[in-house]
Structures are given as structure tokens and as C-alpha cells.
Amino acid sequence: MSELNINALVRQAHETNNYDALIELIPYARLIGIECLRLGDDMVFRLPASKNNIGNPILPAIHGGVIAGFMEHSALLHLLMFMEIPHMPKIIDFSIDYLRAGHYRDTFVQCQVWRQGRRVANVAITAWQTNQTEPIATARAHFKVD
Amino acid sequence: MSDNSMLDRAQRFLGALRHCQVLGMQVHNVDSSGLTLRLPYSTQIIGNPETGVIHGGAITTLMDTTCGISTVCVLPEFEICPTLDLRIDYMRPAEPHKDVFGFAECYRVTENVIFTRGYAYQDDPREPIAHVVGAFMRMGKGAQGDSGLKQNIDGAGA
Numbered sequence: 001m002s003e004l005n006i007n008a009l010v011r012q013a014h015e016t017n018n019y020d021a022l023i024e025l026i027p028y029a030r031l032i033g034i035e036c037l038r039l040g041d042d043m044v045f046r047l048p049a050s051k052n053n054i055g056n057p058i059l060p061a062i063h064g065g066v067i068a069g070f071m072e073h074s075a076l077l078h079l080l081m082f083m084e085i086p087h088m089p090k091i092i093d094f095s096i097d098y099l100r101a102g103h104y105r106d107t108f109v110q111c112q113v114w115r116q117g118r119r120v121a122n123v124a125i126t127a128w129q130t131n132q133t134e135p136i137a138t139a140r141a142h143f144k145v146d
Numbered sequence: 147m148s149d150n151s152m153l154d155r156a157q158r159f160l161g162a163l164r165h166c167q168v169l170g171m172q173v174h175n176v177d178s179s180g181l182t183l184r185l186p187y188s189t190q191i192i193g194n195p196e197t198g199v200i201h202g203g204a205i206t207t208l209m210d211t212t213c214g215i216s217t218v219c220v221l222p223e224f225e226i227c228p229t230l231d232l233r234i235d236y237m238r239p240a241e242p243h244k245d246v247f248g249f250a251e252c253y254r255v256t257e258n259v260i261f262t263r264g265y266a267y268q269d270d271p272r273e274p275i276a277h278v279v280g281a282f283m284r285m286g287k288g289a290q291g292d293s294g295l296k297q298n299i300d301g302a303g304a
Contacts, residue, residue: 025195026192026193026194026195026201027189027190027191027192027193027195027201028190028191028192028193028200028201028203028204029201030190031168031190031191032203051164052164052165052168053164053165054163054164054165055163055164055165055166055211056163056226056295057162057163057164057295058294058295063163063164063165063166063207063210063211064207064210064214064228064229064232065165065203065204065206065207065208065209065210065211066165066203066207068203068206068207068210068232069201069202069203069204069206069207070203072201072202072203072206073193073201073203088194088196090239091202091236092235092236093233093234093235093236094202094206094233094234094236095231095232095233095234096206096231096232096233097230097231098228098229098230098231098232101228
């Protein structure tokens with residue numbers, strides 16, 4: 001996909017407040033079922049409860065890897081949407097702390113870019129379910145953005 | 147514990163995790179020194195449609211699972227061990243159309259925490275695509291809600 005395509009998709013998504021095309025572009029995001037919700041100037045990402053995302057079947061709980069993948073992809077989308085990056089950011093490293101079990105229900109994510117340099121962006125990511133002040137996981141990622 | 151019963155436990159453990167079945171993950175090898183799982187390449191886990199390279203999230207799932215199940219190599223019987231934290235450093239992008247293998251070992255077991263480390267690779271384990279460290283919490287034997295799972299994973303004879 002060309003640089004123009006991504007920027008055009010992002011612009012169109014912002015204008016129409018419909019981010020489906022941007023999500024549809026990435027097979028992995030479709031697989032786990034990521035959605036975008038625009039709340040004023042903020043963007044919240046949503047992962048609806050899905051049986052195929054379950055890890056521990058007894059609780060049941062969402063697989064920790066799915067929570068991490070959801071958070072990583074939310075950070076990537078956040079960079080594309082707000083930081084005017086011309087192409088796909090590439091992940092350098094990713095670190096996640098699991099704070100509570102991710103139960104079988106909808107999960108939400110919000111991102112904060114702490115620093116964007118010429119080559120690298122640092123993004124903090126928070127995931128929660130029932131209450132934003134009680135996160136189920138926090139993560140931090142570096143992306144190469146040049 | 148024999149390598150065979152370790153293999154049985156690792157396979158039952160992996161088989162119980164629905165998302166890992168969706169990704170088609172399989173036990174490649176297990177012995178007392180560690181566990182290797184295989185993540186087959188598939189178009190559903192692509193993260194970059196231009197190159198066909200798989201998403202970091204799929205690699206994180208592979209490595210979280212590999213580190214988590216590698217606890218069967220050091221624990222005499224099944225215990226629920228939720229992930230406390232996990233860190234992944236990407237050495238190079240995965241090559242498209244190739245399976246990814248995840249290796250993990252437990253390098254320190256304490257009363258409450260198990261420290262694991264590992265790497266993901268494709269053709270050559272000496273050239274990993276990612277390095278991983280993760281800490282897992284020991285909930286203790288008979289932790290709430292694990293008895294059904296424990297029976298399934300340890301097997302009827304355990």
C-alpha cells in the first residue's frame with residue numbers, strides 16, 4: 001500500500017467519523033475484532049467480547065496475547081491517526097504489565113504518545129473493562145516511524 | 147517427570163486455550179530444558195498487508211503462551227500461573243509465508259513467581275526475530291477456579 005493510500009484513508013476516516021476502512025486494511029485487526037470510537041478529540045479503541053479471543057477457559061479470560069496485540073495495534077492506529085506518519089510504524093519493543101484478569105467482556109484502550117522524535121515514537125497504552133481507573137493492563141511501546 | 151508426560155501436559159494445556167487453537171498453534175518440542183511452540187503462517191494474522199509480514203500481536207500471543215506453558219517443565223503438577231509482565235524486543239521483522247517458532251525456559255522458580263525467557267525464530271534459532279522475558283505469578287495449588295483445568299491438563303492418572 002502506498003504512502004498516499006494510508007494518509008488518504010486516515011483523512012477520510014476522520015472526515016466521515018468512520019474508521020472501518022482503516023481497520024479492514026489489517027487482517028490481524030479483523031481477526032481479533034478491533035473497533036475505533038471517536039470521543040471528541042480523543043480516540044478510544046474497543047475490543048468486543050469474542051469467544052475466539054479466550055485464553056483461560058475456566059474464568060473465562062481473554063488471552064493475554066490478544067490483550068497485548070490489541071494494545072499494540074491501538075498504539076499503531078493512534079500514531080497513524082494523530083501523528084501524521086506517512087507509513088506503517090514498525091514495532092521496536094513492547095512491554096506489558098498485567099494488572100487484573102481480562103474477563104470475557106468488552107475491553108477498551110486509550111493511548112498517549114509521550115514522545116515522538118524523528119525516528120522513534122514512545123507510546124503508553126492503557127486497557128480497561130468496567131472502569132477506566134481500574135486498568136486490566138498497561139503497556140509501553142516504541143515504534144520506528146521514519 | 148518424563149518428557150512424554152511433559153508433552154502430554156503441554157499439549158493439553160495448549161489445547162485448552164481457544165485463541166491458540168484459532169491461530170493453529172502446536173507443540174513442537176518439550177523437555178526439561180524448555181518448550182518450543184509453532185505458530186503456522188496464515189493470512190489472518192498479517193499485520194502489514196503490503197509485505198505479508200505477520201502482526202506483532204500474533205508473536206506476542208505465541209511468546210506469552212510459550213512462556214506460560216514452559217512452566218510445565220519445572221512444576222511437578224499443573225498450577226495456574228497468570229502473566230505478571232512480558233517484554234518483547236524485535237530483532238528483525240518475521241519473513242512472510244514462514245512459520246514462527248517460540249522457545250521459552252524457566253530460569254528461576256520461587257515460591258511466588260516464575261521467571262521465564264525465550265525467543266522467537268523462523269529458520270535458525272541462532273538468529274531470533276524477537277527476544278522475550280516474562281514473569282508469571284504462582285497462584286498455588288488449588289487456586290480458585292483451576293481444579294477443572296488442572297484435571298484436564300494433568301490428565302486422569304495424575
